[in-house]
Amino acid sequence: MFGLAKRLKEAGVLGINHRNAVYLLPYNERRNYPLVDDKVLTKDLAIKAGAAVPDLYGLVEIQQQVAGAPDIVKDVEDFVVKPAQGSQGEGIIVVTGRSAGMYRLANGTLMDDNELRFHVSNILSGIYSLGGQSDKAIFEYRVKFDPVFEKIAYRGVPDVRIIVFLGVPVMAMVRLPTRMSGGKANLHQGAIGAGIDIPTGQTLTAVWKNAVVSEHPDTLNPVSGVQIPNWDKLLDIAARSYEMTDLGYQGIDLVLDADRGPLILELNARPGLNIQIANREGLAHRLEAVVANRDALKEVDDRIAFAKENFGSVLL
């Protein structure tokens, strides 16, 4: 057991205690957390910084507005409802269209107006929010994903997660929804995570529920070696997110919209560690390299160049 721990340490695998004690607590100031914990604030922040985000259709902030919630989306066919302070993708409903006056959801089920209101009311009560405090419900644009992902995603929007440390994109993966994840892009719900080679933007091997896979379990198409479009643009947005929030260690979730290009979906001040499994590589050595060269990494371009030079995958 100690031998395994020692080998993991040598491989630079970051454990959750290590992440919290050495990177989160020293580099992420608590007062900056609300910026990323509240997705409404994140949206404003991103727009101010000139980054694109999914359009906001409307907000429901108090229970009295719940009855009128369906009116917010009466002019659009499809939309997404999510809690402003949700965590790990909980409480998100993706409506892909309408049929017979009902909402058709991404997982194929139907929902009527009352069920929608109940869901919104639950969001306001705070059952999906981090500390259980009362919350807001966001109605926003549903992303139509880039065709490159059509073959390797099952009903849902794949997103790209990039870990950004002190403004340097250190590791990335693309998360592909599966039948098991119900169209959601969260790994613990059953989505596939495929590591991305930072210099090239090509996908590496993928993990699905802790197992290494080479093809999508539902579509049976290969998930490795796929070129992520607009990769340099994604790296640029990721690197600039540091100035946006001042959080030293954060995860940025981006989606590639077929019409509008890369959009910031959300930021995460406590990004998970599964990205290491998707990349078959530990984070610690990369993070240490950034700390060692910190003084030379002031400008966005320098940071991207540093990442491209140093963080190529060992798998290629």
Add this chain to the structure above:
Amino acid sequence: MGKKHLYILCSVLVVIGVAVTAYRMFVLDFPALPEQTSEIWRIETKIEFDASGKQVKLDLQTPQNFGPYVVVSQNYVAPGYGTGSVSDKINRTTTFSRASVEGRQTIYAGAIIHRVRSRGAIVEDESPTQQRSRYTGSEASASQALVLRLSEQSADAETFTRLLVAELSNPPAGREAAALLGANRTSRNVMRTAARVLADANIPARPVHGIALEPDRRNAQLTHWVEFWEDGKWYPLDPATGAAKLPARTMPLWRGDTPMFRLTGGVNASSHISIRRVYAFTLRTALDRAQSAKNRLVEFSLFGLPLQTQEVYRLLLVVPIGILFLVVLRNVVGIKTFGTFMPVLIALAFRETQLLGGVIMFSVVVAIGLLVRFYLEQLKLLLVPRLACVVMVVIIIMTILSIVAHKLGFDRGLSVALFPIVILAMTIERMTVVWDERGPKEAMQQGFGSLAVAILCYLVMNIPFVQHFLFVFPESLLIVLAGCLLLGRYSGYRLVELPRFRVLAGGR
């Protein structure tokens, strides 16, 4: 505020915690183990005499603290008599008095003596006053001749005393020693004579009278030895070994030429000393002793609180141990639980209901609660009223369980006063959300995880030693706090991460 600061803080906490604990354990003799017994001696002195119908006054020498011997308590049985004690630095005299009485009288004086491990503070006497020779005439010259002869053979007060006691104990016929002793060759007279000759040699000295503490002596004999003064201290001289230390297991009772008791108004007096060894709980005797010594650290401890409050603290003080254990299970092992401290609160409740009853109670309440909660889901209730409903359902389930348990003859189910109803309701609510969001498997995992952690916490918190130790030495909580602070900076892997990241360990 780096790690160094934390290490210094933790060291300070540990040092204070260990120092106070050690002081109370080794100096004040608070027991480290529950139900630890220690040696207690009960010395009873019985005085019998015939009162002659006049005023009666009995002065009895009674023991006081000396060296490792601590007098825990004294008590007297003397019906009709007034008692009072006077103690100087040497002796403690108890006086029994009565205006007029006739017939056979019996007076008991008992003392509880505790022999402690530590050498305690030896009662330091004042330096002796200059003693004048008690001898006149032929005795005076015999004494001086003896002093002169022994001075030539000795180097210091100790060797002089040793030679003198040896000569007096076994006096050669026709020499000075035999003349001084006269016909009375008792040990008591030997020591009295030794003290007088020592005074002539300008060595302050006094006879000491004590008893050997041996188990269950019905009629214990007094033993006598002599103490001499040198370099600002009194030294005893053991007549058996000649060593300048107290005879083994012997406790001094009084000093000087005074007899054991002095009686006026009575005749045919006799004394009788009995010794009994009893084993008492060390905690009790330590407390008695400390209270008799008016020790601040005891006045300022949990034992000064009312009994009911003490019981609360007995419970409260093990909570930190449970919490520390929980921190280890969560941050070092990595077990997932509902709510941060919920398992510790459940574990506390298990103390009331016993483990099996508690586990059954917990499982049944959560299972039925889940069913009700799933039903409530259909009614589309708002969060706070829904939670309130779950709390009420939990109370109803517990009421029914208690009634059923009582009817079946298990009264364990009734002791639910501490069962955390709100915590259970929150657990049910959180479990339903996890069930919906992440599936029954994850919900069951976390549910059983919480229960397992609660059981483990209960087992740790229920170790009698842990309970006893924290209650008797609450300062050891500082050590627990230090441990928790250190865990706060633990950045190693969690146990569950090892299999999770196993795939990343290979490749070499």
